[in-house]
Amino acid sequence: MMRIAYFGPQGTFTEQAARALAPGADLTPYETIRLALAAVREGGADAACIPIENSVEGVVPATLDGLSDGPALVAVAEAVLPIRFSVLTRPGQAEIRTVASHPHALAQVREWLEANLPDATAVASSSTAAAAVGVVEGTFDAAVSAPVAIEHYPLEELVTGIADVDDAQTRFLLVRRPGELPAPTGADRTSIVAAAENRTGTLAQLLAELASRAINLTRLDARPVRDSFGEYRFFIDFEGHVAEPRIVDALSALRRRCQLRFLGSHPRADGVPATVEPGAGNQDFLDAQAWVDAVVKGEHA
Amino acid sequence: MMRIAYFGPQGTFTEQAARALAPGADLTPYETIRLALAAVREGGADAACIPIENSVEGVVPATLDGLSDGPALVAVAEAVLPIRFSVLTRPGQAEIRTVASHPHALAQVREWLEANLPDATAVASSSTAAAAVGVVEGTFDAAVSAPVAIEHYPLEELVTGIADVDDAQTRFLLVRRPGELPAPTGADRTSIVAAAENRTGTLAQLLAELASRAINLTRLDARPVRDSFGEYRFFIDFEGHVAEPRIVDALSALRRRCQLRFLGSHPRADGVPATVEPGAGNQDFLDAQAWVDAVVKGEHA
Numbered sequence: 001m002m003r004i005a006y007f008g009p010q011g012t013f014t015e016q017a018a019r020a021l022a023p024g025a026d027l028t029p030y031e032t033i034r035l036a037l038a039a040v041r042e043g044g045a046d047a048a049c050i051p052i053e054n055s056v057e058g059v060v061p062a063t064l065d066g067l068s069d070g071p072a073l074v075a076v077a078e079a080v081l082p083i084r085f086s087v088l089t090r091p092g093q094a095e096i097r098t099v100a101s102h103p104h105a106l107a108q109v110r111e112w113l114e115a116n117l118p119d120a121t122a123v124a125s126s127s128t129a130a131a132a133v134g135v136v137e138g139t140f141d142a143a144v145s146a147p148v149a150i151e152h153y154p155l156e157e158l159v160t161g162i163a164d165v166d167d168a169q170t171r172f173l174l175v176r177r178p179g180e181l182p183a184p185t186g187a188d189r190t191s192i193v194a195a196a197e198n199r200t201g202t203l204a205q206l207l208a209e210l211a212s213r214a215i216n217l218t219r220l221d222a223r224p225v226r227d228s229f230g231e232y233r234f235f236i237d238f239e240g241h242v243a244e245p246r247i248v249d250a251l252s253a254l255r256r257r258c259q260l261r262f263l264g265s266h267p268r269a270d271g272v273p274a275t276v277e278p279g280a281g282n283q284d285f286l287d288a289q290a291w292v293d294a295v296v297k298g299e300h301a
Numbered sequence: 302m303m304r305i306a307y308f309g310p311q312g313t314f315t316e317q318a319a320r321a322l323a324p325g326a327d328l329t330p331y332e333t334i335r336l337a338l339a340a341v342r343e344g345g346a347d348a349a350c351i352p353i354e355n356s357v358e359g360v361v362p363a364t365l366d367g368l369s370d371g372p373a374l375v376a377v378a379e380a381v382l383p384i385r386f387s388v389l390t391r392p393g394q395a396e397i398r399t400v401a402s403h404p405h406a407l408a409q410v411r412e413w414l415e416a417n418l419p420d421a422t423a424v425a426s427s428s429t430a431a432a433a434v435g436v437v438e439g440t441f442d443a444a445v446s447a448p449v450a451i452e453h454y455p456l457e458e459l460v461t462g463i464a465d466v467d468d469a470q471t472r473f474l475l476v477r478r479p480g481e482l483p484a485p486t487g488a489d490r491t492s493i494v495a496a497a498e499n500r501t502g503t504l505a506q507l508l509a510e511l512a513s514r515a516i517n518l519t520r521l522d523a524r525p526v527r528d529s530f531g532e533y534r535f536f537i538d539f540e541g542h543v544a545e546p547r548i549v550d551a552l553s554a555l556r557r558r559c560q561l562r563f564l565g566s567h568p569r570a571d572g573v574p575a576t577v578e579p580g581a582g583n584q585d586f587l588d589a590q591a592w593v594d595a596v597v598k599g600e601h602a
Contacts, residue, residue: 055525058362062408103404103427107363126404126425200576201512203521208509211502220504220523224356232520275501 001026004174005036005045011129011149017079017172018049019148033062040177041071047176048073054083054170057104059221064235067175067263068193068223075191075264076182077174082167085109086160088132088143088150096120100131101144109144112162117142171269182266184241187273189218191263194234194254195225202258203234209253210238213246214280239274241265245285246276302327305475306337306346312430312450318380318473319350320449334363341478342372348477349374355384355471358405360522365536368476368564369494369524376492376565377483378475383468386410387461389433389444389451397421401432402445410445413463418443472570483567485542488574490519492564495535495555496526503559504535510554511539514547515581540575542566546586547577 006018008029018027028045030036039045050066053059067073085105089096099106099113100123106113113122123140125131131143132153142158143149150157196202203222210217219237240247242265254260294300307319309330319328329346331337340346351367354360368374386406390397400407400414401424407414414423424441426432432444433454443459444450451458497503504523511518520538541548543566555561577583595601 053525058524059359061359103425124404124425124427124431130425200515200517200578201508203518204505204508204512207502207505211505214501216501217504220521222521223359224354277501 002047003028003045004047004049005030005039006049007033007036007051009127009129009133011132011146011152012127013081013083013146013148013170014049014051014172016146016148017051017081017170018174020079020081021049021077021172021174022047033060034066037066037070037073037175040073040175047076047174049172049174052078052171052173053219054104054168056083056108056165056168059219059235061223063173064193064221064223064233068233068235068261072178072261073175074178074181074262075173075175076266078189078266078269079172079174080169080269081172083108083163083170084147084160085128085144085162086147086150087158087162088135088145088153088155089141089158090135090138091154091156093141093156096141098123098140099142099144100125100134100140102126102128102131105144108163108165108168111164116159116162173264175264181241181243181264184243184265185267187268187271188239188241188265189237189268190240190242190247190265191235191237192251192254193261193263194236194258195260196234196258198231205257206234206236206254209257210236210250213250213253214275214277215240215246215250216275235263245282245289246280249285303348304329304346305348305350306331306340307350308334308337308352310428310430310434312433312447312453313428314382314384314447314449314471315350315352315473317447317449318352318382318471319475321380321382322350322378322473322475323348334361335367338367338371338374338476341374341476348377348475350473350475353379353472353474354520355405355469357384357409357466357469360520360536362524364474365494365522365524365534369534369536369562373479373562374476375479375482375563376474376476377567379490379567379570380473380475381470381570382473384409384464384471385448385461386429386445386463387448387451388459388463389436389446389454389456390442390459391436391439392455392457394442394457397442399424399441400443400445401426401435401441403427403429403432406445409465409469410463412465417460417463474565476565482542482544482565485544485566486568488569488572489540489542489566490538490569491541491543491548491566492536492538493552493555494562494564495537495559497535497559499533506558507535507537507555510558511537511551514551514554515576515578516541516547516551517576536564546583546590547581550586 002025036048128145221235222232225231303326337349429446522536523533
């Protein structure tokens, strides 16, 4: 059975994503993203499920740092989950004076709390699941948690779908040690991290290599390198799969300009096919290479 | 007296930054970054002091969103503070079983806690100052807080400088309603937010406009637009001041390509002078414009 490490505790959105990405797998929660990744690197798990970005909060810095530091890992699958929050209470709870959750979750349900529980005190906890545990133990009257939490704790769902922005979503990755890659599907995402010298125009040059091949970016993040304020690593996601000639050509061009780490090619959860412009398809790259090869051999000019 | 709204509560690093940016001003803490910005927009304060980026955690999403939504505000000054954490306890506290702090602060002192207080439980609080209040009230035995917190609470500093990465820094902005800009100094930073169509190569084109004028980027962040997963706004910081001809030329070029909001030009806290390459200085832009103007007038060819 496949062993999956995930960013815990139990009863969070990441557990929900791990169940979706690896049905029937043996799931083990880890206290931090870094520990979940370490479990895969050290062989204690076959893969790790971690959050990468949220439509409201943006990227998850611990994931970007965890993937770029230490032995290489590659993303082989992704899941996008709608972030639906539920209010959980002890069965029969009459009055709600305290509502606990992770600060990010509290931020996403603030308007609902003000309208529906104006007299309750919002208390920050270390995770949405820790808030549920606090309710079980009687420390708080209610928790704002992932719906999956009621499968682990003897609590009642008072109401669900209370996020102020209805369609908030989080994207999760399943990462493994380098090995065989998932097959290309035509609707894939490739991720890299580029570490370039801090020189005027460096990032513009890197992006021009992608743009000149009509490769569409899907995400770009600049993360400061720890210990060095103002030095950056660029996390770049784009459409396509490293098994495609057009992507091979782009990665080679980028590799000539900077330090690269490959973070994986895998199908997009939304199934959106890659944009391919006239003259920039895989066959165009193959044909052009064949033409040049023939010129080199003196077969034509 | 100048009235400064800052992201509170009292006793945090942001208060420390506000004191540095506006000595002697009347300081008022606000519960969220958004409320501090609203106070300036509505005229209840003359300026707001808010964090913009941290060398370990990256950008502060609430600040980016707060500056790009709602009426325009511009940054007129910045401060970079070393983030030094102190452990605060009640005077004479013998044993430490619980240590509270904001989750981000706990993440930055984890190694110190494991080595020095291995038996203490780390508890997440809503801010480093809220943790100090919890210690005063007896809820926790110790707080990991900003050094400035002991000026507000009857606590003792057990130890300071416990961050795992010694030189972590946070940059803070002082923002005002649009008006007279600070004078250019030769070591300035200009900030904009660009909202562009999601089309292959758009960001590469925007950055090429800066690169072709040899303008050095200092930060780039892509933030999803709330409600729309995959649609982005680009927050771009670069060297130079909008009063310089080379920057005027670049901003005009960007404005032709996308929606822009100007977020301010102000002196850099580190005093690093702008990189100016041969042929890309302000006089070069003025000379070139004069040459073209003369050609248009038929004065030479």
